[in-house]
Amino acid sequence: MMSPLSFFIGLGLDRLLGEPRKYHPLVGFGTLAGWIENQARRLFEGYLAGVLALVGAVMPLTLAAWWLDSALEEFHWIHALFAGGILYLAIGWQSLLQHAEAIARPLALGDLETARQAVSMIVSRDTRDLDEAGIATAATESVLENGADAIFSALFWFLVAGVPGVVLYRLSNTLDAMWGYKNERYLVFGWAAARFDDLLNFIPARLTALTYALAGETSVAMACWKQQAPTWKSPNAGPVMAAGAGALNVSLGGGAQYHGRWQERPPLGPLPGVGMQASSASIHNACRLLNKSLVIWTVAVLIVAGVA
Template identity: 55%
Template sequence: MAAAVAIAAVLLDAIFGEPRRAHPLVAFGRWAGWIERGLHADSRSRGLVAWSLAVLPWVGLAWLLDGLAAQVSGWLSAAFSASLLYAAIGLRSLGDHARPVAAALDTGDIEGARAAVGRIVSRDTAALSSERVAAAATESVLENGNDAVFGALFWFLLLGAPGVVLYRLANTLDAMWGYRTPRLHRFGCAAARIDDTLNLLPARLTAATYALCGHGATAWRC
């Protein structure tokens, strides 16, 4: 059943893509921003408390709703899990963002390639060479292939609906708080370390899968 739910979620993503309106992660971002403004301090312990308040209530709610759905019907539980997993993955979106970069590079349109890659990376792309544009796009696809696909599937198969909620929200908080800036270096430490821990195995499985799908020998050396 878990495998069927995972396949159903991937198919939903392939057909519909990411939800265009009211994406749950956008609402979570607002929730996390509100908590950060209220609890921020140059403190690792305060950051851990903020992380817990941001993530754990939603994990608990997913666990409760999944249990209630299972009591009603196994199919209702499966549908609930599939909807959560669908909201957590973004395989189609990865392709939608990466293909314009590849197309522009193929035609020699370096300005178009820089603009396209600028939509998927946080760095300044105005002066990147074609090689660096290709590298930036490849790195982003590889990382997000873990964050938005493999990692979510891994934790769903391991812990069900609560697992995918835990993983995706922790991953989102790392993207918001996990920076070594003066403001976030200590406060965001818990978010960064928890995300690292949750990705310890999925990231390696992601890299191994990409290696098997591409130039295997070169990829393994890298």
């Protein structure tokens, strides 16, 4: 298990500094990934191009992280600072909370145009015609789902596999965000990146769903998880969002517009009229649920470290 000291350094840096405003390594990685995609498509075809692009983008940097991590391991404090710094760059705790606040604040004031613009920064659905409930639904769902991707999955892989684990996860998750679309360009090429990301998120997503349930309305969350998660196409987003919506006792899900096409989506959480309607308050509540869940993980880390 990775040192709790590095765990707290990473979280502390994120709490104090937030997301780096300039020169974030993932921006450079995105540029590199774009170049690798072009080369892979030029030299290979079909699924093979996507597989080789995934390996070529992820493995050299993961191996470099493993080598550097191993080289610093005997220098305790330097290693702890290095590992904590890598974790800081791999998570998006404060960034997610700030994006959520940028939506909830104007929404509460009735400024739908500003809220639509803010929510378009973190969701892939069309936001131009969203009403107040639609904006709140999109934002609340995004906080719940991205809480797993941007925070808890990264923490999981850091704790179980150290610096190489969190680097492997964050790079793979970034490639899924770039290549994992089910459209003509990426349906075949992005298949490997999407499936590998699903594999890496399988256990962390369910731990996140369980933590959401423990941090909120537990019985409702567990019932929603059991009944609604199987109805979602994504094997990992389903448990996370169903349990999260139940934990908040808020009605989410339902149809939404993506890239000009209407998509019917299953419900999440209590049925409308039973649970609360999405609103600026539900966005704030989702952020509180995320923070409570992070406290649970922190306590668990301290307990496991104490036993070890």
